Amino acid sequence: MLTINLKDAKARFSSMVNEAINGEFVTITRHGKPVAALVSVEVAEAARMAIEPKRARLVAYLRTFPGCEVFERNSAPSRDMEW
Template sequence: MKIAIADAKARFADLIRRAENGENIVLTRHGKPVAQLTGAPRAQSLPLFGALKGRIRIDPDFDTLPEGFVAAFGASTDPE
């Protein structure tokens, strides 16, 4: 769609909506194209579950604390 800048001022909200829906709008001055309105790329959303499948690895010793770790915080390793 081609539209003069003067006309575009009055219809700006409508032109933005049309650009969001994929239409290309060419703004003209004295009949010559000077600018173009296009919709911005839509953000691609990731699925909530499974989005990182195969990208995260947990080591087998994940739950094992390093030697002296608890003692470094002044806590006892004795359960009593």
């Protein structure tokens, strides 16, 4: 895993993309703290597919609660405002 600061990442972006394409994980830091990661599209898609089923199961579970057949927004103001 390659770790690089943001300033150097800007200067070497093209080579870092090549690293990601070759399967390398590139961690970008700002002030010494990790803030972003550069990975290949395949890795990003795999991560997204791992998360999506969990989100779908949660939504399906929440819809089993009584009264959740239709989600409507309450149009009433949250408080009466008098100026």
